[in-house]
Amino acid sequence: MPNSNAPNTARNIRPIRELSGEVARKIAAGEVIDRPAAVIRELIDNAIDGGATQIDVEIISGGIESIRVRDDGCGMTKEDLSLCTRTHTTSKIITENDLLSLSTLGFRGEALSSIHAVSRLEIISARDGTAWKLTSSGLEPDRLPVGTVIQINGLFDNFPARRLFLKRPASEAALCRQVVQEKALAWPGISFRYSSQGTNPLVLPAVQSLRERVLAALAPQEPESFFHVIENSGEGFSFSVIAGTPETARANRRSLMVYVNGRRIQEYGLIQALEYGAEGYFPNGTHPFAVL
Numbered sequence: 001m002p003n004s005n006a007p008n009t010a011r012n013i014r015p016i017r018e019l020s021g022e023v024a025r026k027i028a029a030g031e032v033i034d035r036p037a038a039v040i041r042e043l044i045d046n047a048i049d050g051g052a053t054q055i056d057v058e059i060i061s062g063g064i065e066s067i068r069v070r071d072d073g074c075g076m077t078k079e080d081l082s083l084c085t086r087t088h089t090t091s092k093i094i095t096e097n098d099l100l101s102l103s104t105l106g107f108r109g110e111a112l113s114s115i116h117a118v119s120r121l122e123i124i125s126a127r128d129g130t131a132w133k134l135t136s137s138g139l140e141p142d143r144l145p146v147g148t149v150i151q152i153n154g155l156f157d158n159f160p161a162r163r164l165f166l167k168r169p170a171s172e173a174a175l176c177r178q179v180v181q182e183k184a185l186a187w188p189g190i191s192f193r194y195s196s197q198g199t200n201p202l203v204l205p206a207v208q209s210l211r212e213r214v215l216a217a218l219a220p221q222e223p224e225s226f227f228h229v230i231e232n233s234g235e236g237f238s239f240s241v242i243a244g245t246p247e248t249a250r251a252n253r254r255s256l257m258v259y260v261n262g263r264r265i266q267e268y269g270l271i272q273a274l275e276y277g278a279e280g281y282f283p284n285g286t287h288p289f290a291v292l
Helices: 021-032 036-049 078-083 096-101 111-117 169-186 210-218 268-277
Strands: 054-060 066-071 120-127 130-135 138-142 147-153 191-196 199-204 227-234 237-244 256-260 263-265
Touching: 036 054, 036 066, 036 111, 036 147, 036 169, 054 169, 078 120, 078 130, 078 138, 111 120, 169 191, 169 199, 169 210, 169 256, 169 263, 199 210, 210 227, 210 237, 256 268
Parallel strands: 054 191
Antiparallel strands: 054 066, 066 147, 120 130, 120 147, 130 138, 191 199, 227 237, 256 263
């Protein structure tokens, strides 16, 4: 006897169709770029890979209305600009074998194409004294002494389904600031500046040591003398840890951070190893301050 409570879906069944290129691009872009902080993360990675020594990030309305990232890196040629917003275009790798010896933060060739698919994107970039500007209208000569300026407006204006998942602008701004802070921790030799609505800027000048950058970026309340450097190396690896004394004990693990090759990773095993290394030195129920 058929189940009278079973839903009658026959009338709603649709045939399989190939998505249009535009819809497919937006869906794929939403997997790479899911919020303003992801845009900033990708653009900072590109700037670092391009040899920048100064990276400035400015946002409006949590990055939903506007994101502007400027760097003084190597910049792009006219030919580079004409290709950079196409899918899987990159200067980082050529063959699959290059994946075995990566030395860059980015390599997939998806960031700019994804950003372009879900926003109004404008890029000005200079190489060897010649600058070009890329807009929706195409390429034209421009003026810029060095580096690249990327302007993003109206993030997800053309993808309302994704925009619904964004938080309030203030919350998105906090996530953007966190990304800049996290990137700056791993690259003390680069100057970073972040501002939201032109107020409350985060300014981190280039410094000589990881310890200086950690203390400047995280601004712990305890005296600087409570934070020490532990360094070691072996065959094929080296590490540095900025660790706090027991007086810097924390109630949670937010001050436990792990970076590998300049990129923050969320790896429970390494976080646990840091905690095991501090076992017996910190009061029960507390956690160490450590940046590896």
